Amino acid sequence: MKPAETNRVSADEQAAQRFLEAERAERGGVATAAQSGHNDWAPLPRRSRPKQPSALLTIRKPIPRRTKLTLNILSFAVPLLVWILLSATEAVDPKMLPSPLAALSAGWDLAQSGKLFTDWWATVGRILYGFGLAVVVSVPIGMAMGTFAAGRAFFEPIMSLLRYLPPSALIPLMMIWLGVDEVLKIGVLFIGTVFYNTFMTADVVRSVPPQLVNVSYTLGARRNEVLRKVIVPHSLPGMIDAVRVNMAAAWNLVVVAEVIASTTGLGRGIVQAQRFNSVDEIFAMLFVIGVSGVLIDVALRLLRDRVGRWAA
Amino acid sequence: MSSGLLEIEGVSKRFAVRGGTINALDGIDLTVSRGDFVCVCGASGSGKSTLLSLVAGLDSPSDGRITVDGNAVVGPGPDRGLVPQAGSLYPWRTVERNVAFGLELLPVDSAERARRVDWYLAETGLTALRKSLPRQLSGGQQQRVAIARALACEPEVLLLDEPFGALDVQTKEDMQVLIRQVWRDTGTTVLMVTHDVEEAVFLGSRVVVMESGPGRVASDITVELPADRDLAIKRTPEFLALRATIEDLVRAQHRKVS
Numbered sequence: 341m342k343p344a345e346t347n348r349v350s351a352d353e354q355a356a357q358r359f360l361e362a363e364r365a366e367r368g369g370v371a372t373a374a375q376s377g378h379n380d381w382a383p384l385p386r387r388s389r390p391k392q393p394s395a396l397l398t399i400r401k402p403i404p405r406r407t408k409l410t411l412n413i414l415s416f417a418v419p420l421l422v423w424i425l426l427s428a429t430e431a432v433d434p435k436m437l438p439s440p441l442a443a444l445s446a447g448w449d450l451a452q453s454g455k456l457f458t459d460w461w462a463t464v465g466r467i468l469y470g471f472g473l474a475v476v477v478s479v480p481i482g483m484a485m486g487t488f489a490a491g492r493a494f495f496e497p498i499m500s501l502l503r504y505l506p507p508s509a510l511i512p513l514m515m516i517w518l519g520v521d522e523v524l525k526i527g528v529l530f531i532g533t534v535f536y537n538t539f540m541t542a543d544v545v546r547s548v549p550p551q552l553v554n555v556s557y558t559l560g561a562r563r564n565e566v567l568r569k570v571i572v573p574h575s576l577p578g579m580i581d582a583v584r585v586n587m588a589a590a591w592n593l594v595v596v597a598e599v600i601a602s603t604t605g606l607g608r609g610i611v612q613a614q615r616f617n618s619v620d621e622i623f624a625m626l627f628v629i630g631v632s633g634v635l636i637d638v639a640l641r642l643l644r645d646r647v648g649r650w651a652a
Numbered sequence: 653m654s655s656g657l658l659e660i661e662g663v664s665k666r667f668a669v670r671g672g673t674i675n676a677l678d679g680i681d682l683t684v685s686r687g688d689f690v691c692v693c694g695a696s697g698s699g700k701s702t703l704l705s706l707v708a709g710l711d712s713p714s715d716g717r718i719t720v721d722g723n724a725v726v727g728p729g730p731d732r733g734l735v736p737q738a739g740s741l742y743p744w745r746t747v748e749r750n751v752a753f754g755l756e757l758l759p760v761d762s763a764e765r766a767r768r769v770d771w772y773l774a775e776t777g778l779t780a781l782r783k784s785l786p787r788q789l790s791g792g793q794q795q796r797v798a799i800a801r802a803l804a805c806e807p808e809v810l811l812l813d814e815p816f817g818a819l820d821v822q823t824k825e826d827m828q829v830l831i832r833q834v835w836r837d838t839g840t841t842v843l844m845v846t847h848d849v850e851e852a853v854f855l856g857s858r859v860v861v862m863e864s865g866p867g868r869v870a871s872d873i874t875v876e877l878p879a880d881r882d883l884a885i886k887r888t889p890e891f892l893a894l895r896a897t898i899e900d901l902v903r904a905q906h907r908k909v910s
């Protein structure tokens with residue numbers, strides 16, 4: 341108690357007395373026995389101050405905008421430079437490694453013939469159908485798993501088993517069931533992404549703080565309103581993140597499926613180019629795959645940042 | 653009216669835990685009249701939060717019954733607004749839309765809703781922050797939003813669980829003055845849990861001290877201080893004496909368990 345207050349308390353001597361006594365008793369309650377020996381310790385050795393690390397390599401420290409931009413550009417420029425050097429010096433056989441110009445002109449020819457766009461669109465279409473279907477199925481199931489104990493108890497056991505079946509191992513079976521048409525590619529994409537997206541959605545939904553749900557009920561929300569107005573908006577950014585991660589998996593899978601069985605698509609294009617030893621075309625198509633993936637990811641990230649501005 | 657607005661009769665709560673049961677509450681009887689401001693004090697683990705969540709309807713008692721205005725509590729509802737200790741705002745909603753949450757669920761037209769939201773924002777001093785997101789607010793401001801949001805539903809009872817427990821001393825005192833002002837302006841009934849005896853005496857028209865292990869009501873003290881209170885009252889002999897008395901009671905309970 342502060343001294344100023346103690347003075348006033350004297351007006352009610354009894355209460356103050358009791359208060360102080362209690363306080364004293366309290367301290368006695370947790371006191372430990374006196375110890376000696378602290379005095380004759382040698383002082384702890386001190387280490388010399390570490391020298392200031394470079395601003396670029398300080399742990400978790402943001403770097404200036406310009407430095408960041410430069411590094412971003414270098415991230416592409418360095419591999420490109422290595423590529424140019426390797427092909428210009430012919431250190432690697434041009435049949436194995438085309439020059440960047442050769443790859444560019446092969447890509448240009450492919451684009452001119454319309455083949456590139458046809459293949460690209462075939463691949464993108466499959467992703468839209470296969471992965472789109474996976475999202476449509478996995479989001480409600482994931483929400484059920486994350487919201488209702490019953491949903492979790494029912495879906496989780498079987499799904500955690502199915503999740504471990506590698507889609508590439510399922511392709512032969514799916515060829516028997518679905519043939520080698522579009523349905524196969526869509527099926528592979530679906531199987532390969534639906535389980536992961538379900539589990540990731542369920543995790544996101546489960547991370548809605550229980551307190552937020554409870555307080556919503558005391559504000560008069562009914563169960564469906566808690567779902568619509570609390571659980572969905574809270575989970576939306578995380579769900580988009582899950583889609584981003586699994587979209588990358590979808591791009592990997594669709595190309596695998598096309599390599600195995602297809603007459604169109606970028607994966608197919610790569611296999612055909614390999615038959616004619618057109619390394620330059622393979623490079624052009626790989627580049628298109630990479631850029632498409634990045635663009636989709638950037639778009640999804642922008643969407644996520646917009647939807648999840650509140651979480652920033 | 654014969655009896656209280658909120659009646660807690662013989663309420664017990666047992667939790668099954670590994671290797672037995674915990675008697676969190678054992679035969680609680682408590683009546684809160686309309687317009688009362690009841691503060692519940694008690695040692696940590698004496699079942700204060702448990703009691704509040706039973707009244708809120710978020711959990712159900714093992715024995716006994718709770719009624720609000722004669723209706724048995726069977727689940728959570730807007731007649732019992734809850735303000736938790738911290739972190740209960742909708743982070744994606746602005747201040748005003750947080751306050752509007754409960755009203756959006758009711759058949760109230762938007763002009764009427766806006767009028768009420770404006771009033772509660774003004775009452776809690778949040779008008780200038782109405783477009784802010786919760787993460788842009790200080791802890792005290794966030795708690796004001798939570799209070800305004802609960803009050804906007806016009807609850808029969810406002811339930812506060814250590815609402816200022818996470819705040820620094822100055823902010824806490826500002827909030828105490830504010831909640832008392834709001835209580836007087838709205839005439840609402842308040843049941844508030846706090847471990848801060850000074851706060852309980854300053855705010856409450858009654859202070860209930862809980863006994864722990866199992867949780868029971870140890871004493872129920874009427875605060876005979878003027879209704880017009882400002883922070884200066886905390887230094888008056890009457891206040892200090894009452895505070896000391898209640899602190900003794902809480903401490904006696906605490907010592908019993910530790």
Ligand SMILES: Nc1ncnc2c1ncn2[C@@H]1O[C@H](COP(=O)(O)OP(=O)(O)OP(=O)(O)O)[C@@H](O)[C@H]1O
Nearest residue numbers: 667669674676695696697698699700701702703847
């Ligand atoms: N869900 C639960 N499961 C098991 N035991 C619980 C549960 N909730 C509370 N308890 C037990 O009930 C007792 C009372 O807990 P409660 O949280 O109500 O105490 P409190 O008075 O609010 O304490 P504090 O001041 O620390 O918040 C404690 O012994 C606690 O361990």
Ligand SMILES: [Mg+2]
Nearest residue numbers: 700701702813
């Ligand atoms: Mg508590």
